[in-house]
Amino acid sequence: MEATRRTIRLVVNGKPRSIEVAAHETLLAALKERLYLTGAKEGCGVGECGACTVLLDGRAVNACLVLAVEADGRELGTIEGEARPDGSLSALQRAFIDHAALQCGFCTPGMVLSARALLRRNPRPSREEIVEAIAGNLCRCTGYEPVIDAIAAAAEEEAAEGSVVPPAASAGAGEGRGP
């Protein structure tokens, strides 16, 4: 196999996709330029800001620090997959609006996906667990409190609805534990 290009197969927001990528292409670049999913943002490009957060096999990762070729055979979740199947906003998305948990919006896709990873694993998180779950997502507008409020409110609503899919048995170990 040509070592500088590869065809990878992955499941993106529930749909199987096959794309050809360069060996040195990041997952973030492949998302934007091959799959035309522009929700994940490039902020720092070195894993410090979390604006490019996506879910890889259900876990939050920085798409700027994952090679696209390493996503071969895996499941990818992006902000474009967060809304309900009918296109209406998820409880989490609505809670961000209701709590004014965004201003410029650049961090929001990553913030929502970090929250989604948390709620899948831990449907009733404490405030401390929410804070830790978004520790890798920088926001320069909100001061974080509205974001935390939004995630807490969404957790309550989703837990009440029973709409949260339980995490896979293997997922969730450790991520988000306090130091």
Next chain:
Amino acid sequence: MLPSFAYVRPTTLKAAVAALAAPGTRAHAGGTDLLGCLRDRVFPADTLVSLAGLPELVGVTPTAEGGLRLGAMTTVATVAGHPDIAARYRALAEAAAAVASPQLRNQGTLGGNLCQRPRCWYFRGDFHCARKGGGKCFAVDGENRYHCVFGGETCFIVHPSDTAPALVALDALVRLAGAGGSRVVPLEKFFVPPSADFTRETVLEPGEVLTEVVVPAPPAGARSTYRKVRARGAWDFALAGAAVSLGIEGGRVKHARVVLSGAAPIPWRVPAAEQALIGHRLDGATIARAADAAVAGAEPLADNAYKVPLLRCAVEEALTALNS
């Protein structure tokens, strides 16, 4: 933008080691440090050899001797959340949980955390420094508030890992696989101080790869902890830190390991602090003596003298936490 490189994903360790024997190759584990280095042109790579095709390098399993084997490709998040690690090797669980951010812990691996390159801004920047084969260390007379207070000689980096000091405190061993088979070295001897060779951080030879970490059964009356001090409450490297592992029997310390982070170019074990503990009750006076001993002989640079009291307090807090 990443520079272009080739990518291979061998499915046997033998093939991975063979691929890594070629010049210009780099092992890719989680990639969270590697890709940043390549992007910033800290060093080049012609070919990345992914270790993702080696499932045998993932997982935490008991050893026959009562310890644990941690595959090098096990994520930092898995280490942080593993119940056996939290129960028996608390310092490691705490250190792993204190690494970077949730996203980086999910992607970064334990092996990669041990093999990550220094964060010195001269090393990472456009400076042809000693560690990159240049003639001098720019930090020693430059901007050095995040640099070392122990063990600086020719190069004044601090080792950036949190799991490394915890694992040294737990007497961990690492297995290194190469073309001729594998060798096991104590983790403490895995790291190379600048006094021995300032151009590399580990004893890994070209073509060798770290495959597993083994922590031995804890000593009798074991307790351990890791205290990390950061400039802010989240996602940062240690300004100072302490990993402490003790064995306490009959109310007295029988076994002690005190290892500083954010202090030196390698995880900095302090035998004098350990000796101050052994044979004593873990009371306030003993803790104070050990904390003093932990920072005796520190040699701060122009901008990092603040680290000395931070390190002392990190040791004091860690020991106090183990006393409760």
